Amino acid sequence: MFLNRKSVCLIGFVLTIFSAGALAADRPSSSRTTFQIQVGLDGEIYPALANYASLQGQSDRRFGVITVTISNPTANATREKVSVQVLGWSDQETQVADLAPGTSQTLTFAPSFLPRFYRNHEIVAATTQVSVADMDGHNVFEATTPVRLRSSEDMYWGPGFKYAAFIASWVTPHDPLVEAVLAKAKLYTADHRLPGYEDWKGAGEQELETYNEAKAIYTALQRMGLSYVKSSMTLGGHSEYSERVRMPQVSLNETSMNCIDAAVMYSSLFENLGMDAKVIIVPGHAYVGVRVAAKSSKFLLIDVALTGRVPFEAAVASAEKGMARQQPSSVIQVVIPEARSAGIYPMPEGREDPFVRSSQTTLAGHP
Numbered sequence: 001m002f003l004n005r006k007s008v009c010l011i012g013f014v015l016t017i018f019s020a021g022a023l024a025a026d027r028p029s030s031s032r033t034t035f036q037i038q039v040g041l042d043g044e045i046y047p048a049l050a051n052y053a054s055l056q057g058q059s060d061r062r063f064g065v066i067t068v069t070i071s072n073p074t075a076n077a078t079r080e081k082v083s084v085q086v087l088g089w090s091d092q093e094t095q096v097a098d099l100a101p102g103t104s105q106t107l108t109f110a111p112s113f114l115p116r117f118y119r120n121h122e123i124v125a126a127t128t129q130v131s132v133a134d135m136d137g138h139n140v141f142e143a144t145t146p147v148r149l150r151s152s153e154d155m156y157w158g159p160g161f162k163y164a165a166f167i168a169s170w171v172t173p174h175d176p177l178v179e180a181v182l183a184k185a186k187l188y189t190a191d192h193r194l195p196g197y198e199d200w201k202g203a204g205e206q207e208l209e210t211y212n213e214a215k216a217i218y219t220a221l222q223r224m225g226l227s228y229v230k231s232s233m234t235l236g237g238h239s240e241y242s243e244r245v246r247m248p249q250v251s252l253n254e255t256s257m258n259c260i261d262a263a264v265m266y267s268s269l270f271e272n273l274g275m276d277a278k279v280i281i282v283p284g285h286a287y288v289g290v291r292v293a294a295k296s297s298k299f300l301l302i303d304v305a306l307t308g309r310v311p312f313e314a315a316v317a318s319a320e321k322g323m324a325r326q327q328p329s330s331v332i333q334v335v336i337p338e339a340r341s342a343g344i345y346p347m348p349e350g351r352e353d354p355f356v357r358s359s360q361t362t363l364a365g366h367p
Contacts, residue, residue, distance in 0.1 A: 053110035064108035168339035196273035227308030
């Protein structure tokens with residue numbers, strides 16, 4: 001993993017990423033209204049960020065995939081319908097712009113993307129179409145703008161890891177393969193149960209239960225053959241701020257993961273059980289943590305990149321030793337429940353059903 005720069009803690013992030021897109025074009029319409037189009041981040045659209053924006057209401061968006069700024073230099077008020085679409089990749093979204101004489105308005109668009117967008121695993125070229133019509137349906141403006149679509153596995157961390165909270169998009173607790181792992185993991189507990197938190201237990205008893213459940217999950221993954229493969233390189237711009245992160249389904253199907261892949265996979269397993277997980281990012285590495293009890297401030301930390309190489313106890317000791325060497329200013333902690341409260345939900349994986357069925361068959365074959 002390339003995480004080797006000094007970082008700052010983040011959950012109260014500022015969502016401004018797409019409001020400063022690089023692709024812009026001023027075009028006059030027949031009504032003398034002018035339009036400025038901005039697409040993506042330096043002309044690139046990241047699926048995790050686009051998915052987040054599309055889940056927000058139009059009035060709640062702090063950023064979008066496409067912005068259209070409309071200026072009315074005339075002496076008359078205008079009312080026009082603006083529609084945007086990434087051709088072949090998204091639905092069309094339409095908004096109405098009401099402009100008084102001499103005013104401007106910026107519309108933020110985040111159309112819903114089609115499943116193929118989340119099945120894309122390489123950077124591809126696409127075209128954004130912007131159409132404007134008056135309220136009588138007459139076209140007054142139309143333009144297309146090129147855009148590059150990033151792989152669904154591309155994570156944009158941003159300068160200073162400003163957008164680290166979006167790693168929660170890779171935490172997919174309801175994936176069928178996550179469910180299958182838990183079905184295996186329960187076999188490695190004394191009572192063949194994975195109950196998560198139980199409010200009738202005392203703090204010490206629950207902490208022991210959490211430790212045993214985490215150990216069972218670790219053991220199940222180790223028996224399934226998961227082990228470390230780096231594979232974090234990605235293509236496109238922002239090479240210093242982006243990297244490939246496998247979805248849990250991919251890690252489980254390929255039995256390969258690096259540290260950040262493992263962190264989101266374990267977080268998915270813990271979240272499925274109703275347990276509070278967090279992804280911990282330090283220079284050059286990542287750990288996972290799970291809250292030891294529902295109301296506790298303590299987290300059990302695990303160096304999950306060691307899955308398949310050392311016993312669970314050694315992975316816990318490695319995480320504790322590694323964290324002890326870190327300065328607080330160099331640590332980012334993305335607490336998954338907090339990211340969910342901020343509106344960051346699992347990213348659609350877009351996998352075809354035959355792939356899922358094949359993966360489940362493969363997984364079921366592990367001892």
